[in-house]
Amino acid sequence: MPLPCRHLAAVAPRRFLTSTPRSRPLHALSPCAALRHAPPPSQAWRAAQERGKKTKATVKLDDLPQGLIPLEPLALEPDTHKPFPTVVRQARSNMQRFENCVLLTRVGGFYELYFEHADEFAPLLNIKRAIRVFSAGEVPMAGFPFFQLDRYLKILVQDLNRYVAIAEEFPNDKGNPGDLMHDRRVSRIITPGTLIDENFMDPFTNNYVLAIHIEDHEQESTHQSARPNASLRVGLAWLDLSTGQFFTQSTDLSALPSYLARIGPREIVLGEDLQASKDHGIFNVLAEDRHLITYTSPSEVQKVSGWSPMLESPLPPRLENEFTIEEIAAGSSLLQYVKTRLQGSNMKLQPPTRQLDVLGIDKNTMRALEIKKTMREDMVTGSLLHIIRRTVTKGGARLLDNWLSSPSTSLEVINSRLDLVTFMLNHELLRERVVILLRRCHDSHRLLQKFAFGRGDPDDLLALKSTVYATQELVASLEQDSEAEACIQAMVTRINLEGPNELAKRIRDAVDEEGLVQQHRLEDGEAGEMQALAQAVISSEGSAEDSNILPKGTRKKKASGGLRDYYSDDSDAWIMKPGASPALERLHADFAALAIDKTNLGEDLKKRLGAESLTLRFTPGMGHICHVKGKDMKLDLSTVRSVGSSKSTRSFHHPEWTKLGQQIDQCRIHIRAGEQRVFHQLREQVIHNIIKLRRNAAVLDELDIACSFATLAVEKDWTRPILNKTCAHKIVGGRHPTVEGGLEEEGRSFITNDCFVGDVQRTWLVSGPNMAGKSTFLRQNALITILAQVGSYVPAEYAEIGLVDQIFSRVGSADNLYRDQSTFMVEMLETATILKHATRHSFVIMDEIGRGTTPEDGTAVAFACLHHLYHVNKCRTLFATHFHDLVDMVVKGDMEGVGFYCTDVLEDKDGDGFMYDHRLREGVNTRSHALKVAKLAGLPEEAIAVAKKVLDGRVRSV
Structure with a gap:
């Protein structure tokens, strides 16, 4: 039975690119050629490179060049008569196809880097670089356990702004032995703007990727001043893959800096044809804040209706004509880019919306007023956002962040928000009740998007169930204490629980929370499966020095303990309840009967063999065994096949236990398959209700902000404007x-x-x-x-x-x-x-x-x-x-x-x-009393005296 793996970040692809992606991970350093190439490696980086094989180096991230460092590809096979192993050839092939990405290749319990990627990134990741010697030549390589993927993705993607290609193992249809049992193909390309559910994402801020399309930019002369042409129309499209939120806007080039300050994109997508226009005005705008820029091949401008396959619901026909040509072009380019990053995975986004009736706050004002970050330290602490945030949900925190960037200019919208704040302010007990219920709600936006990508797990189902039940109680509380307030009624009517209630009940009746907790103990405990698997792989495939990559405290633990515990018949942790489906109910009944048969067989063998210490066990290496210890080792066991012994124990096979054990294994496999069927049915039910759940989550976010503002007003003695x-x-x-x-x-x-x-x-x-x-x-x-x-x-x-x-x-x-x-x-x-x-x-x-x-x-x-x-x-x-x-x-x-x-x-x-x-x-x-300030600052008295004389002289001359 395969080991469970809940920590894989990649998604199994349905189709794959067959050529090198045309996008480039570039860092905008200037309006010209510097946009295309990062500076050469720093001295600290070179020093780390020269420390030799099997060494560890610590390099400060601040010393490193950001963006892409051009790499000189190494030859794949110096000697064609002695080829490299298949895994190495697959890695080189993927590195050539995705030439601007850092390639992480899954090999058993590890992700590995090869060739120049190992040379460059092992010091940056602070992991061991080794040299593997094959008959075809030497190959630099480095790796880390698969369960540490998020840790190293954060360094590569978030800190160094690199693009990472994840190559996963897929069963090879040919079924050949050795390395050919697995085909290692890139299943996802991770970039700063296309994060989905990585653990290092900021939960309080959206992670946007923005596409920009400029009207007729070819007409702008490359010989004119680099000052931007303010009249050029610009189409913007931006989305957050982690929430599915999708926006478009039409503006002009002069207003682009304000939109960039408002959106705060982690990555910007431009058409490849703009690379030839080195002096285009847009590069002046983008160079201001050193935005990360990706160039993609220009896509055809298609109608908005062409986006429908990627949207969770189609746009009403009346709205399609509201988008400008520039917006549609930007949206098409963005969706095409995201599609290539996800390598054919399913993607369902919310229909695009436009942000209208918004107060304009330009980039300089956003910074000068310290609305979201301080000017000096560039930190949230000390900013207006930090001072006013009292939200208790992550979705509410993100919505507040967006509202501060885009205040409304609609009297109706503003007054409706203020009415809700006033109501919460005047009903303290209700506000406290609402806050308690909101604390029980999970981040529905990102949870639902995981399901939209086919990534949700049983823990996410339980989180959705908890949120739905909290929403039920919240609605009941509002309806009971609302006193017919229009603002509350408006919020309640926007919540639709008809389908979500049925979903929550189905999850409650199906998912076994205690079994899930037990499974987590097996995965995350001291003898957890993940660390044990890593140790097992090192023991069988690695060297003694390779054990240094394991987390502290893991090296001393024996792999057999964790694996034995996982495979033990007494450690079954069922994710679904037996009554989750009729098939599971029958299988669990059969499994219970087999457990009784096992107990009876154990007692029977004790009597027949005269071995009171006999136990029936299963181990990955020896299969189903009988285990005896102490004086029972001296019994005559010539009729059975011994498979192992020590000073105090002995293990052997018995045909009756082997047969019964195989029946138990088969039943266990059928139960796991039945659980998977139930889980997929629940996941489909989530997708069926995703629109309602998203809209309910939006209402919860607004209620969270209303309670936050009411609490703030009480604490600070603020007044309603x-x-x-x-x-x-x-x-x-x-x-x-x-x-x-x-x-x-x-x-x-x-x-x-x-x-x-x-x-x-x-x-x-x-x-x-x-x-x-x-x-x-x-x-x-x-x-x-x-x-x-x-x-x-x-x-x-x-x-x-x-x-x-x-x-x-x-x-x-x-x-x-x-x-x-x-x-x-x-x-x-x-x-x-x-x-x-x-x-x-x-x-x-x-x-x-x-x-x-x-x-x-x-x-x-x-x-x-x-x-x-x-x-x-x-x-x-x-x-x-x-x-x-x-x-x-x-x-x-x-x-x-x-x-x-x-x-x-x-x-x-x-x-x-x-x-x-x-x-x-x-x-x-x-x-102006400047001398008083000078004195406070500590200027010497002699200097102050001279300044007074000069000032007195000027006064007399006047």
């Missing part, structure tokens, strides 16, 4: 959500401020000292806007906000020396984007425009930007500056709708002691 269609902000007592949290940890309180911009005063010009809170004030009002349009309560005493279509920020300082751009150049590029795209309904925050050049030039640039925003864009603007001459220019510049506000410093009588006054007041502050 009022959204309308005006162009004004009215915020009383506003606070910065992340800064306030940091101050609370230090036992300090946050100074609140009001903001009334866009009504009487369309623009606020904010002045004041360094470190007095101007930037915090600007950012907090942008964050309050985002939270309000996500559907959350906000950190303010009162908030009334006119819907914002786009938020722009120009704050902070940065350069881009890689692209030969100074701090001032970066500032001007970002400012130009704002002035070109801000509309009357946009909200703009600008901090210290023009500071990267001379005061005179900076003042001129700052005034020009403020003038354009006021007269041309006519948007709500918060504009902070240290250029005090700007005030007079604004007053004289026919800009009556500009309000002047400032922060200040409170000094003692001597002027030595001071404290910041973060509360905004109406007026202008012409003192």
